Amino acid sequence: MLPDRRILERTIFPYILERKECHRIVFVGCRWYTKRYSATFADKDYCTIDIDPKQKKYGAKNHIVDSLENLATHFKPNELDVIICNGVFGWGLDDKPAVERAFAASFDCLRMGGLLVVGWNDITKRRPFSLDECDALRQFDRFSLEGLGTWRYKTRSFNRHIFDFYAKGKEV
Numbered sequence: 001m002l003p004d005r006r007i008l009e010r011t012i013f014p015y016i017l018e019r020k021e022c023h024r025i026v027f028v029g030c031r032w033y034t035k036r037y038s039a040t041f042a043d044k045d046y047c048t049i050d051i052d053p054k055q056k057k058y059g060a061k062n063h064i065v066d067s068l069e070n071l072a073t074h075f076k077p078n079e080l081d082v083i084i085c086n087g088v089f090g091w092g093l094d095d096k097p098a099v100e101r102a103f104a105a106s107f108d109c110l111r112m113g114g115l116l117v118v119g120w121n122d123i124t125k126r127r128p129f130s131l132d133e134c135d136a137l138r139q140f141d142r143f144s145l146e147g148l149g150t151w152r153y154k155t156r157s158f159n160r161h162i163f164d165f166y167a168k169g170k171e172v
């Protein structure tokens with residue numbers, strides 16, 4: 001298993017699974033290898049979203065075909081506990097205004113203390129711009145994930161996969 005997938009599945013997912021306050025979860029972007037996450041999160045209220053209708057078959061029972069930009073048309077404000085957006089920025093969600101809309105909608109839909117996980121690749125081809133220049137992400141607090149001890153965790157993967165953790169307000 002690649003180092004980034006191992007961190008996602010063996011450190012980040014357990015953190016979420018162990019916390020009953022992390023119940024309503026949206027996972028962004030589906031592929032064949034994410035299909036089994038429905039079973040991982042079977043005891044949670046787990047929903048998936050992907051802009052590409054072809055990926056529906058890999059999504060949760062509760063799957064949305066749409067862009068993350070439109071998350072607020074599917075969820076009420078403050079409704080979600082966790083959003084996991086891994087490998088989407090730089091993999092289709094590239095345009096700066098679209099990224100701003102996507103993370104602004106994520107902020108609106110998360111409850112106070114809710115967690116946003118952004119996984120991205122720090123290589124030219126997959127980094128449309130610096131995420132540190134994203135205004136919507138500046139609304140969040142940086143959150144140091146237990147077990148990783150930092151808000152920005154650089155994995156040892158060949159494609160420089162990084163996980164950033166953001167909280168809406170302090171509590172998670």
Ligand SMILES: C[S@@+](CC[C@H](N)C(=O)[O-])C[C@H]1O[C@@H](n2cnc3c(N)ncnc32)[C@H](O)[C@@H]1O
Nearest residue numbers: 028029030050051052067068086087091092093
């Ligand atoms: C490289 S795959 C990542 C899949 C998965 N999230 C993971 O952990 O590997 C990128 C996926 O993001 C989806 N995607 C791209 N832009 C999107 C957007 N604006 N909103 C929702 N999904 C998007 C693509 O259709 C594709 O299925």
